[in-house]
Amino acid sequence: MLDNIFLEALAAVVEEGGFDKAAVKLNISQSAVSQRIRNFEDQLGRVLLVRSTPPEPTEDGRKLIKHLRSIRLMEYELNESMGLNTNRGFMTLPVGVNADSLASWFMDAVDGFLKEHNVLLDLYVDDENRTHEMLRRGEVVGCVGTCSKPVKGCRSDYLVSFDYICLSSPEFYAKWFSEGINRESVSKAPAALFNRRDVTQYQMLEKVFPGESFPFPIFYIPSPQAFVDVLCRGLAYGMVPVFQVQSEIESGRLIEILPQGRVPVPLYWHSWNVETELLESLRRELICYFGKKDTN
Numbered sequence: 001m002l003d004n005i006f007l008e009a010l011a012a013v014v015e016e017g018g019f020d021k022a023a024v025k026l027n028i029s030q031s032a033v034s035q036r037i038r039n040f041e042d043q044l045g046r047v048l049l050v051r052s053t054p055p056e057p058t059e060d061g062r063k064l065i066k067h068l069r070s071i072r073l074m075e076y077e078l079n080e081s082m083g084l085n086t087n088r089g090f091m092t093l094p095v096g097v098n099a100d101s102l103a104s105w106f107m108d109a110v111d112g113f114l115k116e117h118n119v120l121l122d123l124y125v126d127d128e129n130r131t132h133e134m135l136r137r138g139e140v141v142g143c144v145g146t147c148s149k150p151v152k153g154c155r156s157d158y159l160v161s162f163d164y165i166c167l168s169s170p171e172f173y174a175k176w177f178s179e180g181i182n183r184e185s186v187s188k189a190p191a192a193l194f195n196r197r198d199v200t201q202y203q204m205l206e207k208v209f210p211g212e213s214f215p216f217p218i219f220y221i222p223s224p225q226a227f228v229d230v231l232c233r234g235l236a237y238g239m240v241p242v243f244q245v246q247s248e249i250e251s252g253r254l255i256e257i258l259p260q261g262r263v264p265v266p267l268y269w270h271s272w273n274v275e276t277e278l279l280e281s282l283r284r285e286l287i288c289y290f291g292k293k294d295t296n
């Protein structure tokens with residue numbers, strides 16, 4: 001039988017990013033947190049935590065934290081159904097989401113769910129092509145991502161598909177592409193990428209210049225708002241989801257410079273395949289949001 005006291009100590013160190021913060025959360029001393037985890041590792045005969053900065057769970061540690069999160073969900077559901085949540089304590093759901101979604105539609109989509117339930121979100125942000133890895137590792141109970149295939153033990157539901165379009169300011173276009181957009185001009189013009197895992201620029205170039213590969217200057221901007229600002233300032237050109245820049249396009253601050261290079265990005269909701277009304281309610285809320293909303 002696994003001791004929840006040990007499980008909570010392990011999860012707190014990982015979730016809070018350190019033994020000192022875990023001690024504050026659990027209202028015990030830092031040495032007590034360390035002792036609980038050492039006892040847990042001795043009991044199971046395996047290492048559960050890499051003592052790095054911040055501490056990282058081992059594969060076995062991740063499995064145990066995922067198990068604890070399942071227990072938390074089940075207990076919350078049971079207490080709700082039996083009317084035992086009299087103190088109206090909050091349930092925290094770790095959820096993975098990409099930065100563009102978080103900066104635009106995500107909070108609108110979950111607003112009703114959060115107001116209906118006593119839930120707090122612990123949001124993990126990563127590239128939309130990688131959020132499902134957090135689900136695979138058990139770090140989150142659900143995520144928004146581009147992969148259609150569900151992770152083992154999880155389910156996948158299609159949400160929507162957005163076009164990422166290639167934009168620049170009129171001034172940038174006049175400076176760098178006055179003689180047309182070709183291999184030579186693209187190899188010299190600075191392109192904005194969200195981070196080193198951002199592949200939309202490369203996907204666009206593959207559509208425009210199939211079979212060709214060449215270097216180009218890159219401006220890394222890991223913030224959706226700052227990304228658009230850099231484009232509007234004429235410092236770079238780049239790929240942005242169309243819904244995020246409607247006002248900039250209508251005002252003429254940004255122009256689409258390569259319509260043939262549009263990259264459709266489908267989004268899916270992945271979540272644990274467990275029988276809990278809380279997760280099912282969140283799933284329904286996300287699906288219904290796009291069912292009611294015109295995204296064109």
